[in-house]
Amino acid sequence: MCRMVKEAYDKIKKKYSVLPDYDELNIEFEIGSIENKEFLLREIRRKIEEKFALFMERIAKTLQPEHISISEFYEFGCFTVDEKTKLFSLFRELRLQYRKFMNLDLILDYKKEAEAINSALKFWKSFRKKLLPFFESLEQCWAKEYKEKEILEYLG
Numbered sequence: 001m002c003r004m005v006k007e008a009y010d011k012i013k014k015k016y017s018v019l020p021d022y023d024e025l026n027i028e029f030e031i032g033s034i035e036n037k038e039f040l041l042r043e044i045r046r047k048i049e050e051k052f053a054l055f056m057e058r059i060a061k062t063l064q065p066e067h068i069s070i071s072e073f074y075e076f077g078c079f080t081v082d083e084k085t086k087l088f089s090l091f092r093e094l095r096l097q098y099r100k101f102m103n104l105d106l107i108l109d110y111k112k113e114a115e116a117i118n119s120a121l122k123f124w125k126s127f128r129k130k131l132l133p134f135f136e137s138l139e140q141c142w143a144k145e146y147k148e149k150e151i152l153e154y155l156g
Contacts, residue, residue, distance in 0.1 A: 002032030008040050016041075016114035020121045028124055041113040045101055048120045052098045055131065059091045062138070078141035079134075087134055090127070097123055 006022050009031075013019045025044065026032045029051055034043045063084055065072030079087065097120065104113055 002026070005032050005034050005037060005040070008037040009044075012040060012114075016111060018118050019114050020118050025117070025121055028121060041110055041117065042105075044117055045104060045113060045120075048117065048124070049098060049101050051124070052094055052101070056091060056094055056098060059087060059094070059131075059134075062134075063088055063091065075138055075141065078138055083134070083137070090131055090134070093127065097127075 006026075009019075009022045009025075013022070022031075029044070029047045031044050031047050034040065034047065036043055061072050062075050062079070065076050101116060101120065104116055
């Protein structure tokens with residue numbers, strides 16, 4: 001499947017030279033698993049949207065736990081107000097990119113689609129480096145001793 005997607009991508013890349021390297025895009029967004037090659041650029045964009053949505057959901061649950069699961073409750077307490085403010089700022093950056101991508105479903109322009117894919121790859125490579133420290137903090141938070149009193153109060 002991956003080879004067929006690469007071949008189809010390479011044909012489109014000849015027409016839209018702004019498109020990034022297939023392998024780089026595949027590493028970041030796993031586009032090799034795409035089955036529908038008829039609208040390949042849209043499908044690539046949707047793979048990118050999926051990744052953005054996954055991280056937006058994870059950030060949102062950390063900033064504002066819903067239904068307060070024990071893991072969300074615990075992770076919510078891992079960050080200071082300052083850190084949560086920075087994390088929200090990153091959430092806004094990611095949400096803006098996501099919204100720009102959503103608009104392309106209404107525009108239906110292959111050139112803009114190609115430009116957006118290129119832009120998204122550049123954005124993501126930079127963005128994930130800014131996001132990584134927060135996810136490393138979550139990992140460290142789980143590794144340290146918890147405050148038993150807070151957990152017991154949550155559990156009732």
